């Protein structure tokens with residue numbers, strides 16, 4: 001190689017002695033395919049680079065030791081081809097999903113429908129953007145101490161304390177901050193409880209029709225599911241098969257999902273008695289009980305039996321599902337062990353979002369947000385139900401809380417109605433999708449985004465499908 005072309009290719013720099021710098025620069029040029037054939041003699045290279053011959057000889061020696069060049073007396077150093085790479089193994093197939101993975105993938109697949117009037121969706125326009133941005137900024141500027149790493153995995157102490165105070169005052173819970181575990185949402189809470197309290201082959205009772213998120217969380221943990229039938233006043237413990245000896249019982253007493261019933265006091269007492277007989281934990285999903293606009297919300301079941309009930313809450317309805325913020329109020333005797341399982345599974349929540357939520361609760365802004373959305377969702381829900389009552393279908397009661405209602409349909413109409421509404425840009429979910437036993441026909445439709453025009457169009461399309 002011509003000495004001055006060689007000098008233009010290599011720039012000795014960086015750490016180490018001059019010889020090491022030169023060695024690195026030449027090696028890099030060889031590896032990148034810029035230098036080939038033979039290097040200049042050490043004398044010619046030293047002259048072209050303005051370095052001493054000793055320096056060049058030391059660099060060449062390092063290259064020889066590396067196997068990058070061969071040096072023979074009286075000849076220019078020869079660049080060697082790179083050593084052959086070890087043969088790469090034949091490409092193997094991608095491992096398949098397990099049977100459980102297949103089941104969960106089927107359950108978790110997004111519903112292939114528009115999101116307008118889909119159940120469980122709050123209205124994005126009601127998210128308090130500016131308040132949240134300020135609270136989040138304050139939270140991000142706080143030094144976190146133990147919470148910075150893994151020290152407060154079950155939640156920021158300030159949020160656990162704020163939630164305990166609020167849930168005691170507003171939901172009648174008997175709760176200390178140590179019982180509150182902050183999680184990435186109610187679904188994660190269900191997974192945590194299922195894994196910690198039951199094993200493959202154990203049974204769980206879930207409301208029928210009921211929340212499909214509970215079905216997938218329990219199914220994912222390998223539990224067998226048995227229906228807990230629901231009627232106009234909520235889950236009916238007398239109609240469940242208690243022979244399965246459930247380890248877990250999933251209920252939504254404040255606002256049954258998806259039918260909207262409020263569990264009566266008599267049913268509450270019967271449920272707790274049955275659960276005590278078989279030693280089961282009752283999971284009370286209090287997912288949207290915080291905004292009730294008809295009468296007073298009944299206090300949480302947890303308040304009557306804090307040792308038997310784990311109550312779940314979530315910020316998904318009052319603020320935004322994608323925040324992924326929820327909480328478990330655990331029975332005191334289980335709280336420590338559940339916190340350890342939570343850490344083992346890595347089911348912690350984002351610390352800045354937790355700080356922002358604690359800030360909103362303590363400043364009263366969270367309660368103000370609940371009032372705001374209750375008023376709006378109340379109006380929209382009542383307007384939607386009133387319009388539906390004018391159609392030739394079983395009467396739809398005014399919703400008393402939450403963001404969705406259920407429309408019962410005559411037999412054989414559900415699939416046609418869903419298809420027509422989907423085609424018109426609406427995303428209600430068939431009621432049959434919420435059943436594990438005999439399918440019930442109807443539509444579960446959200447009303448958080450219901451404007452008079454959208455309600456009118458929805459009813460028009462539904463009438464056509466009937």
Ligand SMILES: Cc1ncc(COP(=O)(O)O)c(C=O)c1O
Pocket residue numbers: 119120121184185186187188211213252257285287313314315316321325326
């Ligand atoms: C009954 C019920 N529980 C909980 C949730 C919310 O769960 P997450 O906190 O995981 O968003 C929903 C959402 O639709 C729900 O319908």
